Amino acid sequence: MGENIKLIANNKKAYHDYFIEDKYEAGIALAGTEVKSLRGGKCSIKESFIKIENSEIFIYGMHISPYEKGNIFNKDPLRVRKLLLHKYQINKIGGQLAQKGYTLVPLQVYFKGRLVKLEIGLARGKKLYDKRQDIAKKDMRRETEREFKVKNLY
Numbered sequence: 001m002g003e004n005i006k007l008i009a010n011n012k013k014a015y016h017d018y019f020i021e022d023k024y025e026a027g028i029a030l031a032g033t034e035v036k037s038l039r040g041g042k043c044s045i046k047e048s049f050i051k052i053e054n055s056e057i058f059i060y061g062m063h064i065s066p067y068e069k070g071n072i073f074n075k076d077p078l079r080v081r082k083l084l085l086h087k088y089q090i091n092k093i094g095g096q097l098a099q100k101g102y103t104l105v106p107l108q109v110y111f112k113g114r115l116v117k118l119e120i121g122l123a124r125g126k127k128l129y130d131k132r133q134d135i136a137k138k139d140m141r142r143e144t145e146r147e148f149k150v151k152n153l154y
Contacts, residue, residue, distance in 0.1 A: 006111040009043040014105045016131065018123035023107065024093065026057070026118050027084035033067040038116055040067075043109055050083070050104035050120055052094050057083040059106060059118065083118060096122055 014020070030038075037043070042065035050059050059081050085093075096102055107119040126134075 004111070004113055007108060008038055008041055008111065008116075009045050009109040011045050011105065011107050013046060014107055014121060014123065016126075016134070018103070018105055018121070018125055020105075020107070020121040020123050021102075022096070022122040024085065024089060024120050024122075025112075026120055028059070028109075028116050028118050029082040029084060030064075030116060034064045035116060036069075037064050037067040038109070038111075045106040045109060045118075048106050050106060052090060052097065052104075055087065055090060055094075057085055057090050057093070057104075059083055062106065062109075083120070093122060101125060 044063040045059075047063070048059055048061040050057060052058075061078060062081060063078055093104065097104065101124050103123055103125065105121050105123045107121045109116065109118050111117070
């Protein structure tokens with residue numbers, strides 16, 4: 001794969017709070033100053049969420065800091081942004097969201113070549129005991145790594 005991928009923002013909390021069932025790569029409709037700001041890595045998707053409204057998909061709460069050298073062209077850092085997916089993908093995701101307990105979460109924002117992409121995950125919420133189970137597994141793995149001095153024992 002000759003694609004040059006550069007990570008801008010990651011949402012690690014999503015993996016802690018949800019079971020990620022399926023992943024999609026979407027483009028984002030952005031203004032020029034927003035892209036320049038993203039090149040500097042000024043982006044946060046921690047508080048953001050995704051909704052489908054009349055066959056279009058949008059991300060809410062994605063924070064892109066205003067570009068310092070920009071002026072009147074700077075957009076609102078928290079504005080609603082349209083995601084670019086094929087119609088059949090949006091319909092497929094909509095059908096899966098209709099099932100009980102599914103939601104869309106942003107996983108990461110990255111440059112793929114010159115294009116800004118957002119990886120979104122079709123997710124199912126974790127219950128408290130699922131989270132406890134994950135934490136226990138992590139602690140066990142950490143203990144065994146400490147004991148045997150072996151890294152990456154997955």
